[in-house]
Amino acid sequence: MTQTSDRVYADLHREILTGGRVPGSRLREEEIAETFGVSRTPVREALRRLSADGLIELIPHRGAEVVRWAADDIEELFDLRCLLEGHAARRAAQRGEVDLERLRELCARMEAHLDDTDPRAADEITRLNMEFHRTIHRAGGRALPDLLTRVIEVPVVRRTFDEYSAEELRRSFGQHRELVNALAAGDGDWAEAVMRSHLRAARASWRTHRRQAELPTGQEPRTPETDKD
Amino acid sequence: MTQTSDRVYADLHREILTGGRVPGSRLREEEIAETFGVSRTPVREALRRLSADGLIELIPHRGAEVVRWAADDIEELFDLRCLLEGHAARRAAQRGEVDLERLRELCARMEAHLDDTDPRAADEITRLNMEFHRTIHRAGGRALPDLLTRVIEVPVVRRTFDEYSAEELRRSFGQHRELVNALAAGDGDWAEAVMRSHLRAARASWRTHRRQAELPTGQEPRTPETDKD
DNA sequence: CGCTCCTACTTTGTACACAACTTCGGAGGT
DNA sequence: ACCTCCGAAGTTGTGTACAAAGTAGGAGCG
Numbered sequence: 001m002t003q004t005s006d007r008v009y010a011d012l013h014r015e016i017l018t019g020g021r022v023p024g025s026r027l028r029e030e031e032i033a034e035t036f037g038v039s040r041t042p043v044r045e046a047l048r049r050l051s052a053d054g055l056i057e058l059i060p061h062r063g064a065e066v067v068r069w070a071a072d073d074i075e076e077l078f079d080l081r082c083l084l085e086g087h088a089a090r091r092a093a094q095r096g097e098v099d100l101e102r103l104r105e106l107c108a109r110m111e112a113h114l115d116d117t118d119p120r121a122a123d124e125i126t127r128l129n130m131e132f133h134r135t136i137h138r139a140g141g142r143a144l145p146d147l148l149t150r151v152i153e154v155p156v157v158r159r160t161f162d163e164y165s166a167e168e169l170r171r172s173f174g175q176h177r178e179l180v181n182a183l184a185a186g187d188g189d190w191a192e193a194v195m196r197s198h199l200r201a202a203r204a205s206w207r208t209h210r211r212q213a214e215l216p217t218g219q220e221p222r223t224p225e226t227d228k229d
Numbered sequence: 230m231t232q233t234s235d236r237v238y239a240d241l242h243r244e245i246l247t248g249g250r251v252p253g254s255r256l257r258e259e260e261i262a263e264t265f266g267v268s269r270t271p272v273r274e275a276l277r278r279l280s281a282d283g284l285i286e287l288i289p290h291r292g293a294e295v296v297r298w299a300a301d302d303i304e305e306l307f308d309l310r311c312l313l314e315g316h317a318a319r320r321a322a323q324r325g326e327v328d329l330e331r332l333r334e335l336c337a338r339m340e341a342h343l344d345d346t347d348p349r350a351a352d353e354i355t356r357l358n359m360e361f362h363r364t365i366h367r368a369g370g371r372a373l374p375d376l377l378t379r380v381i382e383v384p385v386v387r388r389t390f391d392e393y394s395a396e397e398l399r400r401s402f403g404q405h406r407e408l409v410n411a412l413a414a415g416d417g418d419w420a421e422a423v424m425r426s427h428l429r430a431a432r433a434s435w436r437t438h439r440r441q442a443e444l445p446t447g448q449e450p451r452t453p454e455t456d457k458d
Numbered sequence: 459c460g461c462t463c464c465t466a467c468t469t470t471g472t473a474c475a476c477a478a479c480t481t482c483g484g485a486g487g488t
Numbered sequence: 489a490c491c492t493c494c495g496a497a498g499t500t501g502t503g504t505a506c507a508a509a510g511t512a513g514g515a516g517c518g
Contacts, residue, residue, distance in 0.1 A: 003478095003501080004501075004502070005501080005502090028468095028469070028470095029469080029470070030470095038502080038503085039502060039503045039504070040470090040503085040504090041501080041502055041503065041504090042501080042502065042503095044274075044470090044471095045273075045277060048277050048278065048281075049277065049281065052277075052278065052281030054372075054375065060470080060471090060509085061469070061470055061471075061508080061509045061510050061511095062469075062510070062511085063469065063470070073370075073371050073372065076370045076371060076372055077372055079316075080313075080316070080370075080372060080373070083312060083313070083316055084309075084312070084313075087308075087309070087312055141302075141305045141309075142302050142305060143283075143302065143305055143306055143309060143379075143380065144305075144309070146379070147376060147380070150372075150375070150376060151372065151376070232471080232472095232508095233471080234471080234472090257498095257499075257500095258500070259499080259500095267472080267473085268472060268474070269473085269500090270474090271472065271473095273500090273501095274471095289479085289500080290478080290479045290480050290481095290499070290500050290501075291479095291480070291481085291499075291500075292499065292500070
């Protein structure tokens with residue numbers, strides 16, 4: 001659990017989220033064990049944790065495969081995220097234990113990448129943005145962070161901020177700043193409203209880019225394993 | 230994963246929820262392995278799953294112990310449950326794919342135990358009630374059931390319907406019936422409202438019985454391992 | 459030609475042995 | 489008397505071997 005297993009988990013986790021492991025592809029224990037140069041034992045533990053995260057599905061005596069999410073499921077997750085993160089923002093504002101300085105620092109670091117043309121800038125923004133939201137989750141209560149992890153990671157799969165236009169980025173960062181203001185004011189209603197609109201905007205953007213990304217490839221009409229569910 | 234591990238997981242899960250394993254007590258792999266007559270390997274897998282459920286906490290090189298939940302944390306979980314189950318009820322009503330016949334059957338079976346004096350009746354009602362709520366969760370979307378499991382199981386620890394008075398039971402069952410009506414009507418607002426009041430009532434009952442159970446024992450002021458968190 | 463059954467292979471599930479880490483106790487020094 | 493350091497006991501982490509289950513391919517039969 002502590003060292004080898006953690007490393008395998010973290011690496012597989014990243015591979016799945018960045019698209020190195022395609023949804024539907026199988027994960028064989030031995031193959032992964034060889035790749036990382038470890039035995040199957042820590043690999044198994046890592047796979048169980050990924051399964052608990054909802055990122056892969058374990059089938060008895062058959063192995064694991066990366067979960068495929070239909071568009072409807074992602075829509076549902078956006079709704080849940082809106083609900084739970086709105087709640088987290090409200091609670092964080094009311095309890096007043098949120099680390100405002102840290103949030104402002106994260107805002108500044110994200111804004112510093114506004115005119116950054118380096119392709120890796122999107123990854124960095126994604127990381128900072130995740131940390132920004134997580135900070136609010138933690139301030140919202142004890143049970144919220146774990147719950148939100150399951151809801152957020154999935155729609156984030158294969159999606160980073162490189163799909164955002166400069167204008168969308170600017171608006172998104174502006175909402176972050178307003179969120180910090182609402183939290184600083186201790187106004188739960190305000191914080192929840194900003195968070196909800198922030199996430200609705202993200203969903204709208206996702207819908208737009210999804211349509212653009214879908215048509216060219218043309219691999220959607222098949223729905224290989226989804227139809228039997 | 231399939232046979233031995235599942236059995237160990239299910240048994241430990243039940244032991245924790247029924248109070249056989251007290252919060253704060255440690256779980257040693259070897260002891261559990263001997264008790265069940267299996268090796269440590271499936272025991273480890275079961276412990277990881279319980280950890281993912283939020284029922285136990287794993288400490289590297291030290292072992293696992295049953296999670297202690299403070300009263301404030303349980304309050305928070307009731308809030309989240311209210312939020313998510315209300316959402317589930319709304320969605321279930323709007324989508325109209327809920328199995329109304331099954332819900333009515335579960336209602337009838339619960340009501341049949343209203344005048345049952347058998348002490349095991351409370352366990353049966355708890356089981357039926359859980360199934361009633363789960364049916365609605367499933368009708369509310371794909372991601373909701375797993376999410377709600379984590380939120381609901383914890384406050385249910387060591388608590389069954391034997392603490393309910395006959396009047397509380399009757400009111401609770403009446404709310405179930407009204408919920409079915411709201412779902413049948415496809416009225417999302419109605420369904421959500423009924424669900425939320427149903428759960429708020431449950432929380433009020435929990436608060437009352439908690440105060441009664443707390444004072445006699447007098448073991449609360451110590452807070453053994455909680456103070457360091 | 460198609461269907462069924464059987465065998466061989468692939469992959470996961472469990473047991474067991476050893477290594478690594480943490481913790482607690484006592485001996486020694488200041 | 490107290491603090492520090494060292495060592496032994498106990499518990500988890502990892503590696504490896506074997507058992508069990510599932511899957512796919514081909515041979516035999518209808």
